[in-house]
Amino acid sequence: MSGNVELFTTRMRKATRKIHSVSDAMVNAKFAISLRDEKVWGGGLFVFYHIFAYLEDATERLDRDDLKKLFVHQILYRKSAFEEDLTHYLGDDWRSLPKSMALENYLEHLQDLEKDNPKLLMAYIYHLYLGLLSGGQILAKKRQVFGEKNQQINTYTDKVTHFSEADIGQLKKDFRDVMNDIAEKMTEKEREEMIEESNQVFVMNNLIVNSVGGQNKVLCNLIYKASAVVLVIAGIVWTYKMHK
Structure with missing residues (x-):
């Protein structure tokens, strides 16, 4: 790509800056003050687990090259890590917990995309996994600092935000590079649709974050x-x- 052409990931970031800022503020307001409470943390993991799990399962079901390419490293797959954390925080019966209407609507929207326009699932994969590599790491560190001293938070390592010895900075760079490579092969109409759906990602995220009790x-x-x-x-x- 020519150095004079704006990267697609930069274009997406600019287009979603406003709603992304709202989303960041909501996450901080909702969870930063609740870092001491493991049940609340578990509730946040619960709603996002269903989204991450759906995206990983859909990638396997659809067997599309563009979706699979976004998982630039095997370590990005987080489904089993979510499940381990949920068992720790919410107990063995966490799968039987009810889903909020916001979460049900989110999953229904993903199902519609999988059926009618599966390439737009890339918007969710890109923003959610990049968010986990960025904001997720910050929240994990805050939990270590602000957690109650008598809670297991100080002895248990959250699996979903732990990427072993991986270079997070390089992982994010590779992730963005692949997204830009994929975007080069899109039509302008497809890129516009991807940007529009990117804004929807943050709208949907805000709704499920707000549903966490x-x-x-x-x-x-x-x-x-x-x-x-x-x-x-x-x-x-x-x-x-x-x-x-």
């Missing part, structure tokens, strides 16, 4: 603890003034 409970607990500390400090100050 438990954050309010965690927030209330944190506020309760903070309030207790304030009351103790106020009591100390009042006692000091009374006996000064």
